[in-house]
Amino acid sequence: MSAGGRVAITGLGVVSPVGNDIHSFWKNSVAGVSGIRLIKRFDSANFGCKVAGQVEGLAESPFYKKKYVKIDPCSAMGLVAASQALAQAGIEMGSEKRTRCGVYSGTGIGGVTIHETACLKYAAKPDDPRISPLAIVRVMNNAGASGIAMHFGFAGESLTVSTACAAGLQALGEACRSIRDGRADLIVAGGSDAPLSRPLYSAWQSMRVMSAWEGDPAAASRPFSADRSGLVLAEGAAYVVLESEARARSRGAEILGFVGGYASNTCHGHLTRPSMEHEIDVMGDALKSAGITPDDVDYIHAHGTGTEANDVIETDAIKVVFGERAADVPITSGKSMLGHTLGASGVFGLISALMSLNKGIAIPTINLDNPDPKCDLNYVANKAQPLSRSRTAIVNAFGFGGTNCTAVIRAC
């Protein structure tokens, strides 16, 4: 990111398997609480993977509206998380036209629950399926972003990014660029995914990347572990409010931190296999865009999926970028507690990293009793650690399709 002033973060919102507000999310994250449970959304008897990170109690959130029962959980979670973030930033719901405010949202797969319902209805009665007339506008990937824009009267530019697991962080990075370029004053940015649909679950299982853990569900997600069991899918939404530092200060908003840099690239060699070379490049480019060196980084929130392909390559890439310092910089995979929230995951990482900087605490990577010998860095195993310095963090998000993103977060 070039000239144009700093991009301030003034609000945070989460809907997650470990809490549907920032306070409980942070408290449980520091305590190493797992949000992984046996699947309740559907009968998992015929599935090898029987666990997931599920959101519970969404309707009890003060930001939940009765009408959200009609939209896809992906959009509903996004609306609740974005509403939390905007409330913290002091932005109220409004019907007046806010032409300089926008929504940048990421989702890996959009409204798959409504899509599944429509498909099942069609399959059951193809001659007269009676699919809801609003299925299209609820399934579409930009349903979440448009719902947020309408709720808050945001008439500025809205953008939906769909780059698999990198979607939310990429949306956030693009939002920063938009603010820096003067195209918007304020953007609520983040990601949302609710992938717990049976057909999709079957497809993930066919890819042979899903956890087949049969023990305590809380122990199923095991990033960087020698006995890792694979990826654990999860649902959730994470949003932040971004605005120019000048605007935030002029309206007296509390600044929680800054997005200091951002980079994105594409691993063009393979749809799903990560590339160390590209991960090295994206982390390096993000540091450059922030005008800092690896020595300035105090904390890393890793992509850390709990698959061998990711964990080893991400570790090796961090070693190349950080050199001798790699062993000293604490690294967390929040997916050990949340599971993989796909398009929301990078923004969960960013929020966790920002909270970590502000509180001086690195949240743990749980279930790490038996580290993979190839993963030999400090992953904050099982217990939160104090950060010796807490000014700067980086957050990684790498997606199927090859999109890699790294954001640099700076404390106030």
Place this chain on the structure above:
Amino acid sequence: MGNPEQQLNREEIKAKLREIIKAQLEVDEVEYDENNLDNLSELEVDSLSFVEIIFDIEDKFDVKSAGGGFSDEQLKEIKTTDDIADLIIAAKSAS
């Protein structure tokens, strides 16, 4: 006004229609006057919610036509629950 049996049916239909409309308005968190549910044109029903209401009505009354329900021309004329009841009665008579 038709025979007593059809009159009764019409009132039953209208009562069911009010329930469907009310349920939609409540989910949409739209304020409404309980005594004025028959006048759709006076309710704050969003065009998309209106489409959902009609879809629900078609399902609940099992209204069928070549297009799968009421025609676009018929929908344009709907202003009250009486208008919808007319369409339902006509559709039922035709089937």
